Amino acid sequence: MNRMSNDDDCYLAAVGAGADPSGVPWAELDPAVLYTKRSSIKWARYSADVLPMFVAEMDFAVAPIIRGALQRAVEASDIGYVETPAPYAEAFADFVEDRWAWRLPREYVRLTTDVATGVVEALRLAPKGQQGRLVLSTPCYPGFFEMLQELPFEVVEVPLLDDDTTALNLEAIAREFETGATAFLLCNPHNPHGTPFDANELSALARLAAEYDVFVVSDEIHAPLTHHGATFTPFAPLAADAGALSVTVTSASKGWNLAGAKCAAIVAADDRAHSLLDHLPPEVLTRTSILGVHAGIAAFTEARDWLDLAITQIQANQRLFKALLREHVPAVKYTPGSAGYLAWLDLRGAGLGAEPAERLLAEARIGLNDGRHFGLGGEGFARLNLACAPDTIVQGIERIASLVSPATQASLTNIGGQK
């Protein structure tokens, strides 16, 4: 065929100038290369024959600005304890004001080790007698269930509305609030779908929380990765307007791929939440890594261009993945999200039985996150990571196709005329 197919167009667009957002050639991000260089979960969990497309870590190289900030800190031996959130708070507040028009007093920002710690420590402060029932919209980030094991809440799972727009089920949430739920753990943008909830939904949630005195902890770790053309609405200003008690936990760790740097922000929505956060034990701050503080400040202030390039790449990768799926594995359903780099795959029609992720790992040697760990509504699904080189996406499709639709494999070998 002489005509370029849609697959070829999407492939060439994703390859772009041949390098990742840090300017590192795609060939250096080949999984076989990364496997020899990195030791994080993504590269250590499975043997080299498994293509690791699970866990929310990017393959892209760290932003040069952030690498420089970390190098300077190490060269200056500035690797002691953190004393104050102030410089980070300044950088964070400027970023959220510029991106989302969220204006906040700097003292509302506290620091902690990571978002998981921030969520747990914030929920530990739920006003006395409020550690009863906590509502969670599922399917959701599996780490929430692990975090909640550290707390005395009874967890109530309320599935998201089962449509393409992936909305909060406000009616079901309201019923839980009316019947005594005391806390809500919001994930905005939502992991795994990549949905930034819309302002109307979030305002309605804030009003309900105010009416029934429900404490809302909003995990906004994926917000910096909101796609070009999409809108992210921070929950805190809406909570403050509605009079709901709320705390936001977030970090530069997803947007700029800094999970190991260990620094996150716990942010009060208003003065009442700020007073609540005064009760955080001092160790919550001390356990933060100063390297994470340096990296976070560099990210929020000077690495915004890198973030925008990363988002552009993720959107191109999404288009490539969607086109290849449609062409070669149509039995797998996927609706691209508009934040982050995670793809939530509906494998219920793929003929892989009740445990598709396990079969894909065992028989196609591709590591995905098993949908069963995401709570109600996750069965038959798997989550796949698109923050990688375009060729890794092609390899991923080849492996999925080898199990789901083996007849299509051959046509992938010449994609873009380059493979």
Ligand SMILES: Cc1ncc(COP(=O)(O)O)c(C=O)c1O
């Ligand atoms: C929604 C969400 N919250 C929290 C985390 C974990 O963040 P941290 O490493 O800062 O604890 C993740 C990681 O993927 C996530 O997706």
